[in-house]
Amino acid sequence: MALQISATNPEHPALLLELPWQLPLEEWPEHYLVPLPRGISRHVVRYARAGTEVVAVKELAERPAVREFELLRDLDRLGIPAVDPLAVVTGRTGKDGEPLEPVLITRHLRGSMPYRSMFETTMRPATMHRLMDALAVLLVRLHLAGFAWGDCSLSNTLFRRDAGAYAAYLVDAETGDLHPRLSPGQREYDLDLARVNISGELLDLEASGALHPSVDPIEFGMEICQRYSGLWDELTRTSVYPAGKHHYIDRRVRRLNDLGFDVAEMQISHSSNGDTVTFVPKVVDAGHHQRQLLRLTGLDAEENQARRLLNDLESWMATQDDYAPGDPLAARPEVLAHRWVRDVFRPTVRAVPPELRGAMDPAELYHELLEHRWYLSERAQHDIGLDTAVKDYVDNILPKVRETLTDPQEEEDGPVRPS
Structure with a gap:
């Protein structure tokens, strides 16, 4: 039988032909290989160089190789974090x-x-918690797409840090199955396997x-x-918010924050019944929000303030007609962040008289206004809007803040909210 290379890109077969396919993978000469760390696998796996690409090469029987290749292509089309199948x-x-x-040949995930x-040096428990968070995000995204993994484990996952974020990528789809929708039993089976596998690996x-x-x-x-x-539960429960209930979306974002996740992407679909909101979560490391806010807007804020401002920015972007994540057009x-600064952030801050701001910088002031809007909206059970929040903040909060400036202890406790 002649050598056959089935590839996703017509340029790849010519590059792959340079590799020594006449040798078992275990016997490939060192000059073909790239010395990268490998995880545990039931198959022989090697990293090799093909032209300018670094590829992972895994030996396995033809039927599972072709099946896994097609499953990885399906996951790529669905936008699921997984290794990229090449041939x-x-x-x-x-x-x-x-x-x-x-x-089976996949592209090395740089x-x-x-x-x-990652455990060659003793990993701090806090970092391990973030890895579990990232793996939970991956498993949820797979299940939402109808993919039953069948062997969720640390060994079948790659982890990557990118701009302070932790992300988990599926690296082995051999045992997986793609369905239109997963039943609760299929999800529970995957989750139970993950629990047993992870405990065993640890x-x-x-x-x-x-x-x-x-x-x-x-x-x-x-x-x-x-x-x-x-x-x-937080991502899949039906969420249709009536008009004027913007603070309900804010409440959902806060609950995700309490779970240890941030909103990497938000999509709002408008209908006559209300606004349907979906969230894509992301696990981030300390200082991420400061760096992200500074990069997008030029605003310098403390970490918690930056998180709050970014949540507001994301909510606002989702309402814009030209907001379409993943669409190159x-x-x-x-661009949207610049528009938010120009049309939302600056007008809101400028609505507070300079003589009443005290030592608060613009980012801190806007954060306080968002918090006040949240408080008033919760009390009123509808979104009161920024304009109303600013007026109430100027009339009822700032005077009390100025009164406490002479008392250091009260100043440390923060602004007093009206009862």
Whole structure:
């Protein structure tokens, strides 16, 4: 049988032909290979260079190789974080004429690490919590797309840090199945497998001395279930907000924040019944919001203030006609952020008389106004709008703040809200 390369890009076969397909993967010479950390796999896996690409090459039987290749292509079309499939090579024969196993080729995910490499130095529990968060996000996104993983584990996941964010990527789809929709039983089965697999992997790390002494492998295995359940419920419950209930959306964002997630993307669909809102969560590291706000708007704020301003920016962008994440023809986030600063942020801040602002800088003042709007909207059970919030803040809050400036203890406690 002749060598066959089925590829997603017509340019790849010519590059891949340079690799030594007549040799078993375990015997490939070093000059073909790239020394990158590899995770545990039931198959032989190697990283190799093909032209300017670094690729992962995995030996396995033809049927599962072709099946996994097609599943990864489906996940790519669905926008799910997973390794990028490049080709399947079949018809391999050795120098002695004996057949060799086919291979699946995926693009190396730049900057990613298998979990064992991340534990070469003892990982802090706080970082491990963020990894569990990222894996929970991935599993929820897979289930929302109708994909039953069948073998969710740390070993089958790659983790990457990007601008302070942690993201998890599926690296092994061999046991997966794609359905129009998953039943609760299918999701529970996947989640139970994840719990058992993760606890087992962490117990293995504990036995090798690579686990922080304060980490309980069984508890961390349970954590993926808790994080998944909370996020699934928060993301999938029906949310149709009537007009004038903007603070309900704000409430949902706050609950996601309490779960430890941020809103990376928000989409609002308008209908006669109300506004349907969907969220895409993201796990972020300390200082991320400050850097993101500064990059998008030029505003310098404290971390919690920056998070609040970014949430407001994201909510506002989702209402704009030219906001379409992933559409190359839509306005870029930087353009929309500039418009938000010009049309929303600056007019709102300028509505507060300069002589009443005291030492508050614009970002701090806007944060306080958003908090006051939230408080008043919750009390009124409808969105009162920024204009009303600014007027009430100027009339009822700032005078009391100025009175407390002579009392350091009251100043530390922050502005007094009207009862």
